[in-house]
Amino acid sequence: MNKKIRDKILYILAWIIMVCAGILIQTGETDRLWQIIYRGVYDNTAGGNAGSVRSGVDTDVEDYVNYWESQVREVCDDGIRDAGKGGGSGALTENGADGENSSGAESAGETENTDTADDEAVKAAKTQARAERVRGSESTVPVMADISSSYIGMDPDTLLSYCYNATYPKCVKSDELDAEDLLGKDMSLDMSTGGYKVLIYHTHSSEAYADSRSGEVDDTVVGLGQQLADILTDTYGIPVYHDTTPYDMMTGTLDRNASYDYSREGVSEILAEHPEIEVMIDLHRDGVPDDTRLVTEVNGNETAQIMLINGMCRDEEGNDVDYWSNDNKVDNMAFALQTYLAGRGNYGDIMRKIYISTCRYNMDLMPHAMLAEIGAQTNTIGEARNAMEPFAAMLAKVLLEQ
Numbered sequence: 070m071n072k073k074i075r076d077k078i079l080y081i082l083a084w085i086i087m088v089c090a091g092i093l094i095q096t097g098e099t100d101r102l103w104q105i106i107y108r109g110v111y112d113n114t115a116g117g118n119a120g121s122v123r124s125g126v127d128t129d130v131e132d133y134v135n136y137w138e139s140q141v142r143e144v145c146d147d148g149i150r151d152a153g154k155g156g157g158s159g160a161l162t163e164n165g166a167d168g169e170n171s172s173g174a175e176s177a178g179e180t181e182n183t184d185t186a187d188d189e190a191v192k193a194a195k196t197q198a199r200a201e202r203v204r205g206s207e208s209t210v211p212v213m214a215d216i217s218s219s220y221i222g223m224d225p226d227t228l229l230s231y232c233y234n235a236t237y238p239k240c241v242k243s244d245e246l247d248a249e250d251l252l253g254k255d256m257s258l259d260m261s262t263g264g265y266k267v268l269i270y271h272t273h274s275s276e277a278y279a280d281s282r283s284g285e286v287d288d289t290v291v292g293l294g295q296q297l298a299d300i301l302t303d304t305y306g307i308p309v310y311h312d313t314t315p316y317d318m319m320t321g322t323l324d325r326n327a328s329y330d331y332s333r334e335g336v337s338e339i340l341a342e343h344p345e346i347e348v349m350i351d352l353h354r355d356g357v358p359d360d361t362r363l364v365t366e367v368n369g370n371e372t373a374q375i376m377l378i379n380g381m382c383r384d385e386e387g388n389d390v391d392y393w394s395n396d397n398k399v400d401n402m403a404f405a406l407q408t409y410l411a412g413r414g415n416y417g418d419i420m421r422k423i424y425i426s427t428c429r430y431n432m433d434l435m436p437h438a439m440l441a442e443i444g445a446q447t448n449t450i451g452e453a454r455n456a457m458e459p460f461a462a463m464l465a466k467v468l469l470e471q
Contacts, residue, residue: 103332193265196308213466217407218412223248230410239387241379245399252410253405256437256467258307264345267301267468269294269352270312272332272431273325278355278450286313289451293443293457295353300461305469306335310346312339333431340434348404348437348468351430354453355445363445364452365418372455375412375443376421380430380440393429400436404467408439411463417461 206272220228225246235241259265271290281288287295291313298309314335317328340346355376357363363374379402382393395401404425412420424442432438441460443454 079382102278117135118310138422141277158457176188193308195312196265196310208327213411213462214414215411217252217410219409221249221252232406232423233425233471234422235372237385237387237425237427240381240383240385240427241425242387243403245402249322251399251406254400255406256404256407257470258347258468260306262345263312265308265343266308266345266347266392267298267307268312268336268339268343268346268349269298270314270332270336270339270349272314272328273317273353274313274315274349275317277321277446278354278444278448278453279446280449280451283324290352290354290443292450296454296457297352299349299465300458304461305465307465307468312336329431336431336434347368347435349435349439351438351440353440353442354448355442357445357447359447362447363421364448365416365453367416367419367459372419372456372459373448373452374419374421375441375444375456376424376442376458377409378424378426378430378442380426380428380432382429382433391429395429395433397433397436397438401438404439405436407467408463410458411466415463415466416459419456 101407103275117212163349219229223231225243225248225385228246228248229235229238229241260266264434272288274291286292294311294313298311301307301309312335314332316332316335317323317325319328319331335350347377354373355363364371365374366372379398380395382390382395384390409423430440432440443460
């Protein structure tokens with residue numbers, strides 16, 4: 070039998086078995102059942118390879134157990150959610166048992182909040198299942214070059230000149246440019262806690278590109294954020310919360326100054342609701358002169374360049390600003406530098422130098438906070454999208470390696 074046809078048949082059979090086994094998902098017998106099924110289909114028989122579908126392949130049974138169990142949970146969640154949408158009785162229905170709202174606007178509001186919470190719970194469960202499926206099936210740490218050892222011995226001035234673009238160099242101190250300290254910090258995620266690990270959001274959600282379609286969210290940095298979230302989750306097993314709130318349009322008109330206050334409030338609420346999140350990325354695109362093109366070639370594709378930003382909370386002369394503070398400043402710098410070098414070592418000049426700014430950008434909210442600029446307004450949306458896979462790979466290298 071043709072191998073592709075055989076694999077498809079096995080996959081269909083596995084799905085049928087999976088759905089039937091859904092009722093066992095809450096019992097302690099589930100894992101044992103899947104192991105029995107797996108061994109019955111895949112293991113070699115005592116007489117050699119006659120009873121083996123995939124002979125000579127040593128695969129960890131537990132990987133398959135985790136994969137199929139996550140599939141069962143996702144199907145069950147979908148079924149429960151669909152059933153809930155189909156109606157019901159008593160407190161589960163929007164209008165009460167009698168088909169009329171028994172407690173007016175208050176009841177409707179509570180139901181709406183409950184539905185929103187349910188939607189969020191289902192979304193979180195699906196994201197977690199997608200990530201677990203990847204982590205349970207194969208190693209997710211990308212095999213990439215590591216050039217950090219060439220930078221560890223650099224003195225502060227050399228590191229600054231090689232890796233940073235500092236319009237106001239006085240606003241960064243020499244002791245903050247300790248290469249050994251910055252490159253020695255462990256950025257790896259604690260995947261044992263479950264839940265979301267990375268938050269992606271957009272303080273300037275309306276930022277778009279040269280050929281973006283008017284009113285099309287997918288052609289803005291929000292669309293890039295969803296693409297990045299999908300790659301991190303489905304390729305590297307990192308669960309991502311993508312916040313699509315239009316923080317620069319909160320008043321109905323474009324306001325990119327107050328947007329940092331709005332995003333600070335929104336992100337703080339998300340972090341309070343999801344304390345398991347360890348990384349936050351504010352995804353932007355840069356603004357440059359109209360004759361400037363931030364583009365390079367990656368894997369034969371025209372790709373927008375990436376710039377990371379560190380906010381130092383100081384004025385141009387290096388004096389601390391009273392109304393800004395950031396105790397996570399050095400950790401922010403370590404995260405940016407490690408990601409920058411992962412990009413330079415594997416994708417060359419896709420990475421622009423890290424920009425040193427006097428501002429804060431809400432990066433005080435978390436040690437592993439990042440502001441990333443993907444190309445600029447002169448890039449095409451296609452060039453910006455081409456940058457997402459390399460960006461995800463360098464993030465995964467930093468966040469998944471011990």
